[in-house]
Amino acid sequence: DTAVSQTPKYLVTQMGNDKSIKCEQNLGHDTMYWYKQDSKKFLKIMFSYNNKELIINETVPNRFSPKSPDKAHLNLHINSLELGDSAVYFCASSRDLRRVQETQYFGPGTRLLVL
């Protein structure tokens, strides 16, 4: 039973398109995150979301918008895709945003390729 799942696993699309990546966690966690792993293999936080409060990493372009219909889901919408958006996007969740000791559980990743 997958704890954190993401769809799709692979996404190939043209520059300029708008796409969404879905994330669901069945752990009952309050907090969810999006990370980006770029071509240099760095995993970097993009957003964290806790009880309807969104905390944005200010380095993320506003073409990226997370949307959380409920506590178990945090979807990532990307508008006007650019070549540099090609990366692996990981969703993660943890029990409590306020405690960094809480283990973050990661999804399997979505490999996005923008042509």
Added chain:
Amino acid sequence: DQQVKQNSPSLSVQEGRISILNCDYTNSMFDYFLWYKKYPAEGPTFLISISSIKDKNEDGRFTVFLNKSAKHLSLHIVPSQPGDSAVYFCAASVMYSGGGADGLTFGKGTHLIIQP
């Protein structure tokens, strides 16, 4: 600006021997450190953590050592097993920043290969 550095992209170790993975950090505010393990086509999974009030934490075959003055931590795996072959990420955070909103700051990872 690389705040967490793993300078060895890969490491090859014979089965049964000790694997030592190293990590350095530059941000002196970091006070909580974690190691994650990642297999291909999967997300990272938590392995072990240590807070800055300790210098060692042990969990089975895995031990993490922290040297605050040197801003250095290491992960020891002994004995190394074939299933340990994976990419290991070092990560750091500030425990009392008011929350985990800043997420974790990761290194680039070290690919550990266990030779039979």
